Amino acid sequence: MIEGPMKPRLSIPKPHRRGFLTAAAGLFGVSALGGCDRWAASPAGQRTLKLGEDANLFVQRLLLTPASLAKEFPDSEISPWFKPNGTIEPPDKTYKALAAKNFEGFRLRVDGLVERPQDLSLADLRALPARTQTTRHDCVEGWSAIGKWTGVPLSEVLQRAGLKPQARYVVFHCADTMEYATGGGDETEEKTTANPGMESRPEGAESQASDSQAAGAEAPAQGGDDEGDEAQGTPVRYYESIDLTDAFHPQTILAYDLNGKALPVSNGAPLRLRVERQLGYKQAKYVMRIEVTESLNGIGDGKGGYWEDRGYEWYAGI
Amino acid sequence: MAAGSTLSGPDIVETVRRRWMFRHPLAIRLAHWLNVVCLAILLMSGLQIFNAHPALYWGAASTFDKPFVAITDDQKDDGTPRGIVYVAGHTFDTTGVLGLSNLNGQPAGRAFPSWATLPAHQDLATGRRWHFLFAWAFVINGLIYLIYGLGTGQLRRRLIPDGDQMRGFGSSIREHLTLHFPEGEEAKRYNVLQKLTYLIVVAVLLPLMLLTGLSMSPGVNAVVPLPELFGGRQSARTVHFIVTNLLVLFVIVHVLLVLLSGVVNNMRSMITGWFVIERQKLPAGSGEVR
Numbered sequence: 381m382i383e384g385p386m387k388p389r390l391s392i393p394k395p396h397r398r399g400f401l402t403a404a405a406g407l408f409g410v411s412a413l414g415g416c417d418r419w420a421a422s423p424a425g426q427r428t429l430k431l432g433e434d435a436n437l438f439v440q441r442l443l444l445t446p447a448s449l450a451k452e453f454p455d456s457e458i459s460p461w462f463k464p465n466g467t468i469e470p471p472d473k474t475y476k477a478l479a480a481k482n483f484e485g486f487r488l489r490v491d492g493l494v495e496r497p498q499d500l501s502l503a504d505l506r507a508l509p510a511r512t513q514t515t516r517h518d519c520v521e522g523w524s525a526i527g528k529w530t531g532v533p534l535s536e537v538l539q540r541a542g543l544k545p546q547a548r549y550v551v552f553h554c555a556d557t558m559e560y561a562t563g564g565g566d567e568t569e570e571k572t573t574a575n576p577g578m579e580s581r582p583e584g585a586e587s588q589a590s591d592s593q594a595a596g597a598e599a600p601a602q603g604g605d606d607e608g609d610e611a612q613g614t615p616v617r618y619y620e621s622i623d624l625t626d627a628f629h630p631q632t633i634l635a636y637d638l639n640g641k642a643l644p645v646s647n648g649a650p651l652r653l654r655v656e657r658q659l660g661y662k663q664a665k666y667v668m669r670i671e672v673t674e675s676l677n678g679i680g681d682g683k684g685g686y687w688e689d690r691g692y693e694w695y696a697g698i
Numbered sequence: 699m700a701a702g703s704t705l706s707g708p709d710i711v712e713t714v715r716r717r718w719m720f721r722h723p724l725a726i727r728l729a730h731w732l733n734v735v736c737l738a739i740l741l742m743s744g745l746q747i748f749n750a751h752p753a754l755y756w757g758a759a760s761t762f763d764k765p766f767v768a769i770t771d772d773q774k775d776d777g778t779p780r781g782i783v784y785v786a787g788h789t790f791d792t793t794g795v796l797g798l799s800n801l802n803g804q805p806a807g808r809a810f811p812s813w814a815t816l817p818a819h820q821d822l823a824t825g826r827r828w829h830f831l832f833a834w835a836f837v838i839n840g841l842i843y844l845i846y847g848l849g850t851g852q853l854r855r856r857l858i859p860d861g862d863q864m865r866g867f868g869s870s871i872r873e874h875l876t877l878h879f880p881e882g883e884e885a886k887r888y889n890v891l892q893k894l895t896y897l898i899v900v901a902v903l904l905p906l907m908l909l910t911g912l913s914m915s916p917g918v919n920a921v922v923p924l925p926e927l928f929g930g931r932q933s934a935r936t937v938h939f940i941v942t943n944l945l946v947l948f949v950i951v952h953v954l955l956v957l958l959s960g961v962v963n964n965m966r967s968m969i970t971g972w973f974v975i976e977r978q979k980l981p982a983g984s985g986e987v988r
Contacts, residue, residue: 432830691823697917
């Protein structure tokens with residue numbers, strides 16, 4: 381009943397070849413584990429790894445229209461505690477002075493590539509058309525909280541200022557100092573291990589990773605000098621940016637209320653951005669100035685945000 | 699086994715003879731190995747991402763004080779640190795592996811140990827980049843596999859049990875338990891347990907990974923209400939983690955059975971396509987002996 385051997389094109393592997401292949405596979409496996417991290421740190425590796433983000437942005441822009449809204453929840457689903465993350469109390473003197481007087485002296489500066497730069501007080505902002513939305517906030521770390529936000533649509537503010545034709549990005553400059561730039565070369569390592577959420581492990585060798593934002597809030601508190609001093613270096617403040625597609629989305633608002641009450645300091649008082657179709661670190665808190673630009677170069681490290689400068693995706697729709 | 703029909707002499711010398719089958723077309727072999735790379739990287743970068751917030755919840759939002767699962771570290775009564783896994787009200791000491799493990803020789807509080815994560819040190823940003831790049835590779839590879847498999851009928855032939863196989867379900871379980879696997883004609887097709895397991899992996903678990911993964915994307919959520927399929931975004935994240943565990947379990951059993959049912963034959967067939975379905979001891983002089 382042998383039907384004539386179905387001869388494979390390849391002869392039977394000889395034992396030594398087999399052994400060699402097994403050894404090679406094993407070696408590859410072991411070196412791949414360590415090699416992955418080295419490759420990821422190389423320029424070519426970083427360019428390649430960024431392809432995933434580019435694909436995400438491309439596909440999500442194809443799928444999302446101005447009418448694609450983030451889900452809005454009933455008030456019954458509002459989280460009992462809206463977990464504050466990142467900076468919870470800006471150490472900066474200017475900010476503290478504003479907060480001490482209930483932000484009466486606060487003026488939102490709108491400038492850059494606009495026809496009519498604006499300085500808007502909270503009363504001015506509250507007098508503009510408002511939008512209230514109960515949405516889910518998704519932290520890059522993985523947790524979610526639901527809150528009810530009230531604020532002025534960013535489009536209202538931008539239309540008031542009038543965009544110049546070259547305008548492409550909206551940059552949000554925030555009050556909170558995250559760290560002081562020392563200009564040292566060892567800064568890079570800290571940057572790559574940082575983590576936007578403030579949920580952090582209190583101990584352990586690596587806790588500096590997720591603590592760094594909290595640590596950033598603590599370190600300046602020692603000096604608290606707004607302009608920095610010789611010992612501490614230049615303050616690096618939080619900033620974020622979005623493009624015009626997201627800037628003019630109906631759910632993109634500058635929120636001044638959370639759950640029907642004035643925004644608490646821990647959640648970003650007096651004004652925070654809500655870009656509901658992106659992750660938490662895009663929702664800049666303590667927004668002081670809105671700058672309309674043609675490019676993100678020259679701001680921070682040029683990647684479009686404090687966390688983006690530390691390796692996170694500029695497009696945080698995933 | 700019957701001897702060859704060309705049996706001619708009275709002297710019987712046993713020699714090795716094999717019957718081959720071309721079992722795995724190139725497209726399937728490529729898809730298999732690409733999937734190995736993708737799933738390994740997705741698993742390890744996924745554990746890196748999990749470490750950034752090592753707790754799972756049910757529902758749309760996180761219930762921070764009442765997680766379903768949490769991996770963390772605390773201190774024993776005598777003050778020494780320990781790693782713990784908390785699951786639905788039960789606490790397990792997992793010191794050394796989960797919650798507390800060694801990093802560069804020092805005990806470090808981290809959910810999954812550094813040898814299991816990509817990158818090895820805590821770096822959520824790079825973990826996410828690995829995860830999304832290889833999620834794309836996984837999806838594209840999977841689509842090509844499905845289109846090829848459906849178009850050629852390979853998927854139906856490989857994954858859907860034949861009627862007679864369903865009736866032999868019990869004996870297939872017995873074969874697995876006693877590690878006696880079919881040879882000859884019966885070895886030409888996957889057995890019923892294989893087919894059903896692969897079917898569940900291909901048609902249920904892997905698509906679930908994709909759907910629960912996309913459920914966590916706020917951008918995708920604005921287009922398709924995916925999280926609601928799973929009871930909310932945090933539920934989707936929890937399901938993503940549970941299905942990961944099922945896939946790891948599958949891989950362990952799969953690799954174990956590959957080793958037990960003839961590792962060389964199995965590996966050769968997934969590399970070159972050629973699989974030996976029969977080995978016989980034959981009398982000498984019976985046709986071509988190789």
